[in-house]
Amino acid sequence: MSSTLELLASALVILFSWPNIGFAIAGVIIGLVFGAIPGLGSVISLSLLIPLSFGMEPTAAMILFGTAMGGGKFGGSITAILMNTPGTAGNVVSTFEGYPLSKKGRSEEAIGISATASALGALFGLVILLLLIPVAETIILAFGAPENFWIALIGIVAVGILGEGDIAKSLMIGGVALMLSFIGYSGVAGVYRYGVGTQYLWDGIQLIPVIIGLFAITESIRLTREASTIDQSDTDDHSTVWDGVVQVFKHPIVFFRSATIGTLVGLIPGLGGLIASFISYFQAVQSSSNPDAFGSGVVEGFIATEAANDSMDGGALLPTVTFGIPGSPVMAVLLGGFLFHGLSPGLALLTDDLDVLLMLVLALALSNVVSSTIGLLLGGKLANITRVPVDSIIPLILAVSVFGVFALRNSILDVFVAVLFGLVGYVLVAFDYSRITLVLGLILGPLIESAFHQSLQASGGSYLIFFTRPVSVGIIIAMAVIIGVAYNKMGQQDISMDQDPMDTEEA
Amino acid sequence: MSIDDQPRLVERVETVVSRVTPRQIELLFLTLLLIGVVYQVARGFGYPRLAGHFPVVVGVPTILMILYVFRDRFTVSDETTELDSEELQDRLLLAQGFAWVLLLFALVVGLGLTVGCTVFLVLYYRLKREFSWTRLAIYVGLFLVFVILVFQLVLQIPLYGGVFGIPQSIPV
Numbered sequence: 001m002s003s004t005l006e007l008l009a010s011a012l013v014i015l016f017s018w019p020n021i022g023f024a025i026a027g028v029i030i031g032l033v034f035g036a037i038p039g040l041g042s043v044i045s046l047s048l049l050i051p052l053s054f055g056m057e058p059t060a061a062m063i064l065f066g067t068a069m070g071g072g073k074f075g076g077s078i079t080a081i082l083m084n085t086p087g088t089a090g091n092v093v094s095t096f097e098g099y100p101l102s103k104k105g106r107s108e109e110a111i112g113i114s115a116t117a118s119a120l121g122a123l124f125g126l127v128i129l130l131l132l133i134p135v136a137e138t139i140i141l142a143f144g145a146p147e148n149f150w151i152a153l154i155g156i157v158a159v160g161i162l163g164e165g166d167i168a169k170s171l172m173i174g175g176v177a178l179m180l181s182f183i184g185y186s187g188v189a190g191v192y193r194y195g196v197g198t199q200y201l202w203d204g205i206q207l208i209p210v211i212i213g214l215f216a217i218t219e220s221i222r223l224t225r226e227a228s229t230i231d232q233s234d235t236d237d238h239s240t241v242w243d244g245v246v247q248v249f250k251h252p253i254v255f256f257r258s259a260t261i262g263t264l265v266g267l268i269p270g271l272g273g274l275i276a277s278f279i280s281y282f283q284a285v286q287s288s289s290n291p292d293a294f295g296s297g298v299v300e301g302f303i304a305t306e307a308a309n310d311s312m313d314g315g316a317l318l319p320t321v322t323f324g325i326p327g328s329p330v331m332a333v334l335l336g337g338f339l340f341h342g343l344s345p346g347l348a349l350l351t352d353d354l355d356v357l358l359m360l361v362l363a364l365a366l367s368n369v370v371s372s373t374i375g376l377l378l379g380g381k382l383a384n385i386t387r388v389p390v391d392s393i394i395p396l397i398l399a400v401s402v403f404g405v406f407a408l409r410n411s412i413l414d415v416f417v418a419v420l421f422g423l424v425g426y427v428l429v430a431f432d433y434s435r436i437t438l439v440l441g442l443i444l445g446p447l448i449e450s451a452f453h454q455s456l457q458a459s460g461g462s463y464l465i466f467f468t469r470p471v472s473v474g475i476i477i478a479m480a481v482i483i484g485v486a487y488n489k490m491g492q493q494d495i496s497m498d499q500d501p502m503d504t505e506e507a
Numbered sequence: 508m509s510i511d512d513q514p515r516l517v518e519r520v521e522t523v524v525s526r527v528t529p530r531q532i533e534l535l536f537l538t539l540l541l542i543g544v545v546y547q548v549a550r551g552f553g554y555p556r557l558a559g560h561f562p563v564v565v566g567v568p569t570i571l572m573i574l575y576v577f578r579d580r581f582t583v584s585d586e587t588t589e590l591d592s593e594e595l596q597d598r599l600l601l602a603q604g605f606a607w608v609l610l611l612f613a614l615v616v617g618l619g620l621t622v623g624c625t626v627f628l629v630l631y632y633r634l635k636r637e638f639s640w641t642r643l644a645i646y647v648g649l650f651l652v653f654v655i656l657v658f659q660l661v662l663q664i665p666l667y668g669g670v671f672g673i674p675q676s677i678p679v
Contacts, residue, residue, distance in 0.1 A: 175569030
């Protein structure tokens with residue numbers, strides 16, 4: 001441990017020396033910009049930076065990568081808060097409470113919460129990472145295919161039951177989303193499914209065009225109808241970013257619980273920031289004394305999502321560096337960066353190249369602090385976007401979204417998908433269906449199916465494998481609790497409708 | 508110049524939006540979903556077991572859920588009252604929102620990414636916001652600078668030229 005601390009200290013000195021600090025600042029700026037633009041995000045920024053880092057020292061390259069990753073997360077939060085447009089998939093849940101806060105005129109406070117919870121969450125995750133390295137192997141190997149199957153399934157069920165929209169409709173959309181996720185080439189079966197005669201669907205329906213459609217484009221349509229400005233509060237007395245900073249410290253239990261959830265979820269390969277944020281958010285809902293208020297700009301819910309989304313990186317780094325199993329899509333690209341610079345995940349990275357790994361950890365920590373500081377300093381200026389007439393913002397959101405979607409694969413059909421889901425997204429919102437369940441089903445569908453088949457292969461076709469492993473049993477019990485809550489919630493909805501028969505719902 | 512200066516067009520749109528009810532739209536949406544999922548389940552039976560098994564397992568309860576929601580919505584009585592002016596205005600705004608999105612896509616497909624988006628911005632800001640030409644030039648100019656910087660110079664993406672193959676890159 002003392003040698004690790006010595007390496008950490010020397011890495012710190014190297015980080016703050018020139019030109020490394022220059023790379024760090026450049027990485028943060030690149031990350032912030034890419035994170036804020038819908039459709040881009042850390043995956044694309046890292047993909048671009050890797051070839052550009054040719055010829056750099058591995059430590060300098062890790063600084064660039066780490067700071068870009070950290071900046072990307074916060075950049076995505078900014079647009080999620082101000083325009084209900086998540087910059088990255090991991091920021092989808094940030095819109096649940098962040099955007100309603102903006103509509104109440106508390107956008108600066110929301111930015112302050114995001115900046116603080118993100119930075120502290122990321123630091124928390126990285127500290128846990130450093131402490132968990134000795135026991136990494138045991139934790140990761142406890143989660144096999146059956147556990148991944150149940151975790152993914154519980155994610156969809158939980159969101160459908162506890163999230164926005166009517167429960168039956170949301171679960172239905174979850175099923176539809178799973179069906180959509182089956183479109184494309186199946187690696188398990190070696191068959192191209194539901195291609196309808198086109199090669200475009202070979203890789204399935206792409207997630208980013210769907211997200212941009214469901215959020216950026218749908219929101220643009222909503223704004224033409226609903227408001228003159230995003231900030232719909234009547235008062236000129238707006239809270240500040242520092243109010244947001246204070247809020248995080250006022251809710252330490254929410255913060256630490258969420259950061260822990262984020263780190264632990266990050267450990268499980270393939271789940272990513274979106275799942276971490278979801279689980280943390282719904283835990284906050286469950287433990288709140290006023291769960292019905294969630295969705296209207298509840299601070300605890302927002303702290304939960306931001307802390308989990310950023311602490312997840314610390315956890316996700318662990319399987320990436322230990323086994324070469326990326327804990328998230330960003331980690332998959334980062335893994336490519338490791339290999340590009342001659343670094344192999346596994347024992348070597350944890351021993352001979354530990355200094356490089358520690359540099360990456362420090363760079364991630366630094367980037368989160370720097371990008372959050374930028375957010376705190378510029379929060380007031382950024383929040384002014386919510387006070388600009390939406391008619392001035394909508395076309396820019398639409399145009400940038402179209403560019404962002406096209407940039408993914410240089411395909412105009414991706415733009416078509418985004419527009420299609422933009423229109424569908426409005427229908428979903430208008431008729432109380434859950435967009436989030438749709439997104440989650442698309443993400444988790446392939447994971448659920450492959451985990452299902454892998455489990456059956458491991459057990460020789462016996463379904464008992466899903467019900468006999470201790471971790472699986474724990475997850476099943478958790479799902480039963482969630483379904484019980486839902487049953488209770490649906491019963492209360494029926495009771496309240498029976499008591500007020502003259503109440504009618506409007507679409 | 509604005510859309511409101513086209514009374515016959517507005518009248519036609521008003522007629523359409525006042526006749527279509529939200530319930531009809533939702534039922535149409537559910538019908539399309541049902542057709543899609545039934546198609547997938549039916550095709551699933553035709554695939555090898557590993558490929559078709561799971562879609563069928565997921566698809567059958569999904570169909571049942573769609574039918575449940577469909578029945579639930581089908582039994583709700585439709586709105587028969589005349590729309591008041593506020594509701595009509597609301598629907599017109601919504602129709603406009605949809606139309607602008609579709610127009611953007613049509614312009615991008617026809618004229619290409621950069622040219623199409625630029626034309627879209629010009630049309631939107633002139634027709635909807637009635638910007639002055641100076642203000643319009645500033646907004647569009649900033650947008651083009653952003654596009655050139657990020658997508659043309661940094662990402663170096665070959666920008667889509669539309670069905671007419673119009674060059675999209677701006678000489679820098």
